Amino acid sequence: MRNKGGSDRTDDFILGILRQDSRASNTDIARKVAISESAVRRRIANLVSSGRIRRFTIEVDDREISSAITWVSVNPAVPTRQVTEKLKGIAGVEVIYETAGQFDIAALVKGPNIVAVNATIEGIRRVEGVISTNTTMVLNTIR
Numbered sequence: 001m002r003n004k005g006g007s008d009r010t011d012d013f014i015l016g017i018l019r020q021d022s023r024a025s026n027t028d029i030a031r032k033v034a035i036s037e038s039a040v041r042r043r044i045a046n047l048v049s050s051g052r053i054r055r056f057t058i059e060v061d062d063r064e065i066s067s068a069i070t071w072v073s074v075n076p077a078v079p080t081r082q083v084t085e086k087l088k089g090i091a092g093v094e095v096i097y098e099t100a101g102q103f104d105i106a107a108l109v110k111g112p113n114i115v116a117v118n119a120t121i122e123g124i125r126r127v128e129g130v131i132s133t134n135t136t137m138v139l140n141t142i143r
Helices: 009-020 026-033 037-049 080-088 114-125
Strands: 066-074 093-098 105-111 130-137
Touching (some): 009 037, 066 080, 080 093, 080 105, 105 114
Antiparallel strands (some): 066 105, 066 130, 093 105
């Protein structure tokens, strides 16, 4: 049965497997889903072409890395999307979320040490349209 995104339960199951281990082979996925390897390959290709899968990434052990979450308020006269586009170009900005509530943007910032994280946050503060920031240092990541 297809859901509103155009995929079906098999696609959702494949996505679940890939979320747990993006390196899972098509053969392993096929065995778990009980379809052929070529069907898995075709379904993954369709998920990519439809935009449901936007990219494949890796997760690294970053316990020795400093990180912070920086909440950003944007001037109402400046489109939030314009600010997020500028934030994407700042070294150390890993992930950007447009949010609702007190702040307009949450940016995950990472660097080899606190000095680098602070430099990234200073870069965020200099972006045209940013009126304030509030930063929380990350002490531990639990996955």
